[in-house]
Amino acid sequence: MQDDSQGRFSFTMLDETCEPPPPLPRAAFRPEASPAAEVDLDCDECGAPLRWSPDEGALHCEHCNAVKEVVVRDEAILERPLSAAGEAATGLGRAVRVTECQNCGARVTFEGPSTSESCPFCGSAEVLSQEASRNAIRPESLIPLEVGRGSVEETFRRWISSLWFRPNALKRTKRVEAVGVYVPAWTFDAAVHSDWSAQSGTYYWVRETYTTRINGKRQVRSRRVRKVRWWPSWGQRDDHHDDRLVIASRGIDEDLAGSLGDFSTEGLVPYEPSFLAGWRAEEYQVDLEEGWRRGQRMIEELQRERCADDVPGDTHRSLSVRNTFRDVRWKHVLLPMWSVTYDFRGRSYAVLINGQTGRIAGRAPYSWVKIALAVLGGLLALTGAAVLARHAG
Numbered sequence: 001m002q003d004d005s006q007g008r009f010s011f012t013m014l015d016e017t018c019e020p021p022p023p024l025p026r027a028a029f030r031p032e033a034s035p036a037a038e039v040d041l042d043c044d045e046c047g048a049p050l051r052w053s054p055d056e057g058a059l060h061c062e063h064c065n066a067v068k069e070v071v072v073r074d075e076a077i078l079e080r081p082l083s084a085a086g087e088a089a090t091g092l093g094r095a096v097r098v099t100e101c102q103n104c105g106a107r108v109t110f111e112g113p114s115t116s117e118s119c120p121f122c123g124s125a126e127v128l129s130q131e132a133s134r135n136a137i138r139p140e141s142l143i144p145l146e147v148g149r150g151s152v153e154e155t156f157r158r159w160i161s162s163l164w165f166r167p168n169a170l171k172r173t174k175r176v177e178a179v180g181v182y183v184p185a186w187t188f189d190a191a192v193h194s195d196w197s198a199q200s201g202t203y204y205w206v207r208e209t210y211t212t213r214i215n216g217k218r219q220v221r222s223r224r225v226r227k228v229r230w231w232p233s234w235g236q237r238d239d240h241h242d243d244r245l246v247i248a249s250r251g252i253d254e255d256l257a258g259s260l261g262d263f264s265t266e267g268l269v270p271y272e273p274s275f276l277a278g279w280r281a282e283e284y285q286v287d288l289e290e291g292w293r294r295g296q297r298m299i300e301e302l303q304r305e306r307c308a309d310d311v312p313g314d315t316h317r318s319l320s321v322r323n324t325f326r327d328v329r330w331k332h333v334l335l336p337m338w339s340v341t342y343d344f345r346g347r348s349y350a351v352l353i354n355g356q357t358g359r360i361a362g363r364a365p366y367s368w369v370k371i372a373l374a375v376l377g378g379l380l381a382l383t384g385a386a387v388l389a390r391h392a393g
Contacts, residue, residue, distance in 0.1 A: 041277045044068065051278025054180075054355075055148035059274055070274045077141045077270055079189060079329040085288055088332070089138040098283065106251020107283040108181065109276075120179035120280055120339040121251040122350060136283055141268040142334035144275045145180055145355045152178055152338045152353055159351070159360050165374070167344075167367045176342045180355065182276060182334035183257075184248040184284035186291035187265065188241070189329045194303045195236045196321045200313035201228040228315065235310055241299050246291045248284035252337075253350055259361035260354040263335050267356060271334075281334060288330065296325070 041050050041059070048063035052070070059068040080088060100107045101119035108120060147155075156178070160171055209222045243265045247257055269275075286294070300323055307321050336355025341348055344365055351362030 041274060049278070050274075052145065052275050053148070054145045055150070057144075057146075059277060070272060072272065073270045075270055077268055077331065079140075079187075079331045082288075082292065082328050082330060085137070085330075088140075090135050091138055101251060104251045105285065106249065107285060108251070109281045109283065118177070119251065120181050120341075121249075121253070122341070122348065137288065137332050139184070139271045139334045140331040141271055142182060142275055143263060143265075143267045143336055143356050144269065145182070145279060145336035146267075147336070147338065147353065147355050147358045149178070149180075151358055152340070155353060155358055155360050156340055156351065159362065160364070163364055165366055165370045166364055170344060170364060173342055173344060176340060178338055178340040180279045181337055181339055182279060182281040183252055183337050184282055184286075185333050185335050186246045186248055186284075186286075186288060186295065187243040187331050187333055188246070188292060188295040188299070189243065189327070190241050190299060190325050191327045192239050192241065192299060192303055193236065193324045193326075194239070194307055194321055195234075195324075196307040196310070196319065197232070197234040198308075198311045198316045198319040199230045200233040200311055201230050201315040201317065203227070203314045204229055230317075231313075233312055233316075235307075237306065237310060239303065239306065241302070244295050244298055246286070246295045246298070247335075248286040248291055248332075249282050250285035251282060252339075253352065253363075256350065256352045256361045256363070257337075260337070260352055261357060261359045263354070263356055265333075268333060276334075284332070288332075292328070292330065299323075299325075 042048065043050050043061040043064065043066050045066040046061065046064045048061050050059040050061055050068060052058075053060035053067075056067055059070060060066075061068075098107050098109050099119075101122065104119060104122045106119055106121050156176065160173065163170070204227050205224050206227055207222050208225050209220055211218055211220055213219070245263070245265075247254065249257075284291075300321075303323055304319070304321050308316065308319055311319065338353035338355055340351040340353065340362070342351070343349075347365070349363045349365070351360065353360045
C-alpha cells in the first residue's frame with residue numbers, strides 16, 4: 001500500500017480473492033464572508049503537516065510519527081431556525097484549494113502542492129482548479145472519519161471476492177484508487193401537525209353463483225367473493241422529526257450512498273478543521289433552500305405513511321394529508337466516506353464505503369457468459385423435472 005497526500009492511497013490487490021413554512025429571505029443565502037483564523041495543523045516536533053488518523057483517533061505526523069490529540073469543544077451542536085441562515089459562520093477555517101469535476105460536477109477541497117488531481121467520486125481526470133467559496137456556510141458539526149485505510153483495503157478485497165456472476169479477471173484487479181472524503185449534508189428537525197381524511201374500507205364476504213362447464217356439461221356452482229364496504233374517516237396527529245438527513249453533494253452516486261446504511265448522528269462532534277487535515281471535503285452543491293425542499297418532501301412522505309397507518313378498517317383509498325410545519329431547524333454537517341474507483345477493461349467503476357460503519361456499496365461489471373450458463377442450467381433442470389413428472393404420472 002502506498003500513501004500520497006490528500007487522504008488518497010492506492011493498494012495492490014492480491015490474486016486471492018403540505019403547508020410549508022414561509023420562504024427564507026434571499027439574503028440568507030448570501031452571508032457575508034467571515035474568514036476565521038486558520039488552524040495551525042503543523043507538527044510541533046518537526047513542522048511537517050499533520051493529518052487526521054482514523055486508526056489513532058488523533059492527528060498524526062507521517063514524518064516523525066508524533067501524535068497530537070484533537071480537543072473537541074464541550075458545547076452543544078447548534079441547530080438554527082430557517083430564518084437565521086445568514087447568522088451562520090462561513091468558510092472551513094483553513095486554507096484550501098478546490099477542484100471542480102467536469103464530469104460529475106463535484107467541488108472538492110484539497111491541500112498541499114499537488115496539481116494533478118482526479119475526481120474522488122467518478123475517477124475522471126477532467127478537473128479544473130477553482131476558487132473556494134468563502135461564502136459557503138461552515139459545517140456546524142461532523143462525524144470524524146473512523147474507518148482507516150487498512151480496513152478499507154480489506155473490505156474492498158472481500159467485496160470483490162464475494163460478487164456473483166462477475167468476470168473471474170475482476171478478482172485480479174491490481175490498481176485501485178481510494179480517497180477519504182467528507183461529504184456535505186443538511187439535517188432538519190421539524191414539528192409537524194397532520195390532518196388527514198380518507199375512505200376506510202371494511203371487508204365482508206358474499207356467496208355468488210356462477211356457471212361453468214365440466215366434462216361438457218353446464219353446471220351451476222357457488223363461491224365466496226370478498227367485497228369492501230366504504231365509509232368516510234378522518235383524523236389528525238402530531239409528530240417531531242429529528243435529524244432528517246439530506247445529502248448536499250452532486251458528485252456522489254445517490255443510489256450507492258443510499259445503500260451505505262444510516263449514519264448515527266450521535267457520533268456528531270462540533271466542527272473542528274483538524275478532523276479534515278490531510279483529507280478531502282466536498283463543498284455543498286445543494287444549498288440550504290433546495291436542501292429544505294428535499295427534506296420537506298421526505299418528511300411529508302413519512303407523514304403520509306404514518307397517517308395511512310392511522311386510517312381504521314381493513315383498507316383505505318383517497319387518502320388526503322394536510323401538513324403544517326413549525327419550529328423547523330437545520331444544521332450543516334460533514335459525513336465521512338471512502339470513495340474507491342477502479343478500472344476494468346477500460347471502464348471506471350465506483351465504490352463507496354461508510355467512513356463510520358465500514359459498510360460498502362459499489363458497482364461491478366457482469367459476466368454475461370456466467371449468466372447465460374446459469375439460465376441454461378435452470379432451463380435444463382426445469383425440463384428434466386417436467387420429463388420426470390410426466391413419466392411418474
